[in-house]
Amino acid sequence: MSEPAGWISAEQYLAAEARSEGRHEYIGGHVFALAGARQAHNTIVSNVLARLWQHLRGTPCRVFSSDMLLRVATDRFYYPDILVGCDEYPDEALYIADARVVVEVTLDSTRRADLGEKAAAYLGLPSLSAYAVIAGDACQVALHERTSAGVSTALLCQPDAILRLDCLAFQIALGEIYERTSLA
Numbered sequence: 001m002s003e004p005a006g007w008i009s010a011e012q013y014l015a016a017e018a019r020s021e022g023r024h025e026y027i028g029g030h031v032f033a034l035a036g037a038r039q040a041h042n043t044i045v046s047n048v049l050a051r052l053w054q055h056l057r058g059t060p061c062r063v064f065s066s067d068m069l070l071r072v073a074t075d076r077f078y079y080p081d082i083l084v085g086c087d088e089y090p091d092e093a094l095y096i097a098d099a100r101v102v103v104e105v106t107l108d109s110t111r112r113a114d115l116g117e118k119a120a121a122y123l124g125l126p127s128l129s130a131y132a133v134i135a136g137d138a139c140q141v142a143l144h145e146r147t148s149a150g151v152s153t154a155l156l157c158q159p160d161a162i163l164r165l166d167c168l169a170f171q172i173a174l175g176e177i178y179e180r181t182s183l184a
Helices: 010-019 039-056 108-115 117-123
Strands: 024-027 030-033 062-064 069-073 076-078 082-085 099-106 130-135 141-147 150-156 162-165 170-173
Touching (some): 010 024, 039 082, 069 117, 117 141
Antiparallel strands (some): 024 030, 141 150
16 A cells, blocks of 8 residues: 555654754644744743743753654654653753653644644643643633543633643743733
8 A cells, every 4th residue: 555645654754854944743644734823822921831841850850842843743843832751851852752841832734733733742742730721812721631530621811810730830920921911
């Protein structure tokens, strides 16, 4: 059986991505280029990333920006906006496969994938404890957490609401997430 036109193997994708100047996600043999983000998106990501980085100093966990690939299946690689891994990784690692926390900042153009396909893929990772989807166009965060009873979802909408990532003993107010944006 032949593969569809445009199909490449995961090994071919990883080899090309290691040399690429841009970022591309890989889904089932197909490669998708990623566009750049706007100022508000970058500010939100930076606010959360900075707080997580400071909080995780001195622990085995590391926070990674959107330049670190996450392998969610043998044929699926994404670049989440933020991910936290708690194992040792070689400096030359191109991807990790055992994220503890994933954060995506979403807009209209990415909301469907972030809340659908990506949510299912991320929550399918045995290592994942929490997946947070931060709206980039409204003060709103959806938190999906793995519990002993399954996955629970909470929706936070007030600037004084607190996003808690219990698996990391981390918390941040929505007002801090949206600091220096028009949504603050």
